[in-house]
Amino acid sequence: MLNTGSTSAEQGPPLWLLAELTYRCPLQCPYCSNPLEFANHKSELSTAQWTDVFTQARALGAAQLGFSGGEPLVREDLPELIGAARELGFYTNLITSGMGLTEAKIEAFREAGLDHIQISFQASDAEINNMLAGSRKAFEQKLAMARAVKAAGYPMVLNFVTHRHNIDQIDRIIELCVALEADFVELATCQYYGWAHLNRAGLLPTKAQLDHAEQVTNAWREKLAEQGNPCKLILVTPDYYEERPKGCMNGWGNIFLTITPDGTALPCHSARQLPVSFPSVTEHSLSHIWYDSFGFNRFRGYDWMSEPCRSCDEKEKDFGGCRCQAYLLTGDATQADPVCSKSPHHHKILQARAEAEQPQPGIEELTFRNERTSRIICKA
Amino acid sequence: MNPVVRDNTPVLRPGFRLQWEPVQNSHVLLYPEGMVKLNESAAEVLLLVDGKRPVADIIDTLCERFPNVPGLDEDVLAFIEVAHAQHWLHIR
Numbered sequence: 001m002l003n004t005g006s007t008s009a010e011q012g013p014p015l016w017l018l019a020e021l022t023y024r025c026p027l028q029c030p031y032c033s034n035p036l037e038f039a040n041h042k043s044e045l046s047t048a049q050w051t052d053v054f055t056q057a058r059a060l061g062a063a064q065l066g067f068s069g070g071e072p073l074v075r076e077d078l079p080e081l082i083g084a085a086r087e088l089g090f091y092t093n094l095i096t097s098g099m100g101l102t103e104a105k106i107e108a109f110r111e112a113g114l115d116h117i118q119i120s121f122q123a124s125d126a127e128i129n130n131m132l133a134g135s136r137k138a139f140e141q142k143l144a145m146a147r148a149v150k151a152a153g154y155p156m157v158l159n160f161v162t163h164r165h166n167i168d169q170i171d172r173i174i175e176l177c178v179a180l181e182a183d184f185v186e187l188a189t190c191q192y193y194g195w196a197h198l199n200r201a202g203l204l205p206t207k208a209q210l211d212h213a214e215q216v217t218n219a220w221r222e223k224l225a226e227q228g229n230p231c232k233l234i235l236v237t238p239d240y241y242e243e244r245p246k247g248c249m250n251g252w253g254n255i256f257l258t259i260t261p262d263g264t265a266l267p268c269h270s271a272r273q274l275p276v277s278f279p280s281v282t283e284h285s286l287s288h289i290w291y292d293s294f295g296f297n298r299f300r301g302y303d304w305m306s307e308p309c310r311s312c313d314e315k316e317k318d319f320g321g322c323r324c325q326a327y328l329l330t331g332d333a334t335q336a337d338p339v340c341s342k343s344p345h346h347h348k349i350l351q352a353r354a355e356a357e358q359p360q361p362g363i364e365e366l367t368f369r370n371e372r373t374s375r376i377i378c379k380a
Numbered sequence: 381m382n383p384v385v386r387d388n389t390p391v392l393r394p395g396f397r398l399q400w401e402p403v404q405n406s407h408v409l410l411y412p413e414g415m416v417k418l419n420e421s422a423a424e425v426l427l428l429v430d431g432k433r434p435v436a437d438i439i440d441t442l443c444e445r446f447p448n449v450p451g452l453d454e455d456v457l458a459f460i461e462v463a464h465a466q467h468w469l470h471i472r
Contacts, residue, residue: 013403015415060403061401061403061404063399063401063408063410063415064410064413064414064415066413089399091397091399091410091411091415093412093413115395115397115410115412116395116411116412116413118412118413153394154394154395155393155394155395155396155411155412156412157412157413183395183412184412184413230393230467232467
């Protein structure tokens with residue numbers, strides 16, 4: 001493999017491909033990971049262009065493929081895309097809200113070779129779920145589809161995004177997932193990028209809420225283990241309560257490759273907000289993009305780092321944390337992730353924690369992710 | 381969890397797939413949003429897990445293939461127990 005990038009001499013291949021097929025979505029979750037200005041990016045790759053992306057990514061070595069969005073179900077060519085990817089040897093994951101899913105589609109996807117379906121929920125009871133998703137029918141539809149996914153023989157991951165308004169229900173959330181026979185349950189607290197960053201004060205749980213969620217989850221893990229139940233609980237806590245940053249994406253441009261609806265290639269799904277120019281699959285080969293492009297090499301290795309990261313003996317473990325978070329909180333993407341207690345900007349994290357202890361706006365006051373608010377934000 | 385015995389028949393858990401990846405030059409086990417790179421001996425065992433062969437058959441096949449490996453039967457049994465504990469496979 002031709003490999004001419006100066007800092008990528010030993011760079012391995014991309015192993016994960018996230019295909020954000022569209023930014024269109026029937027829901028309006030206020031913690032959506034899509035960019036705030038998604039309304040400005042209307043164009044979508046064609047079926048043939050996506051198939052070409054899959055072919056190139058597979059040749060580079062990618063083995064896991066996530067169909068995401070927006071809501072990927074709004075792409076009418078989804079069965080065709082699944083079929084093409086599966087034929088190439090990808091393990092195909094459909095990451096969906098379940099809105100627009102039907103038993104007929106579940107069967108069509110299985111015939112096309114889909115390996116797995118992940119359904120996201122907003123909370124364990126209908127009221128909060130619907131308020132957050134901005135849809136009254138959402139919860140019943142999700143429950144019905146979760147049952148249909150299992151009945152069709154798929155492995156199932158249920159994803160609950162948790163935050164201060166629903167994390168105290170974690171016992172009921174887990175109970176529901178076990179009853180639905182989920183194989184994996186992701187209890188993922190919001191990561192504060194995009195819309196979740198905009199709404200952070202109204203989403204970030206308190207330390208006490210997190211501790212409670214951790215205790216409940218651990219008690220369930222013991223119970224499931226005793227029963228020999230293979231259901232695996234994955235609790236993702238917000239890094240705002242850590243003293244060291246996460247090794248974000250296992251390193252910049254290291255194993256993850258995201259392609260946005262219009263073909264822009266990103267090292268992670270939030271990187272679009274960085275002041276870095278990213279290449280497009282409509283102009284360059286994936287091999288060039290992965291190994292040689294400026295954007296993918298921008299934060300590889302350690303040369304880009306400033307202090308305290310540059311001389312830190314933990315830099316090979318956490319890579320200085322998350323570039324998007326550094327940029328969002330300090331305005332400079334080369335800074336240490338402020339989650340790190342060594343960062344001169346760590347007080348911003350401490351402020352957010354203090355803020356979480358204060359009363360915060362209710363769910364109805366959050367800024368919901370939809371075209372109208374996106375356009376207003378773009379203009380501002 | 382009960383220990384795995386030679387009469388048991390292991391089968392990969394639904395949604396789990398064993399696959400050769402040329403770029404990684406190894407077999408991998410793929411599952412929802414995850415991937416485990418397997419070493420050669422783990423791959424040799426899992427390649428024989430088909431839901432029909434009992435553990436005893438898997439051991440016999442590998443002993444024929446690798447006659448000079450001491451303690452191979454115990455290693456195979458131990459690996460299948462680990463794979464079972466990881467919920468990579470079900471035991472019948």
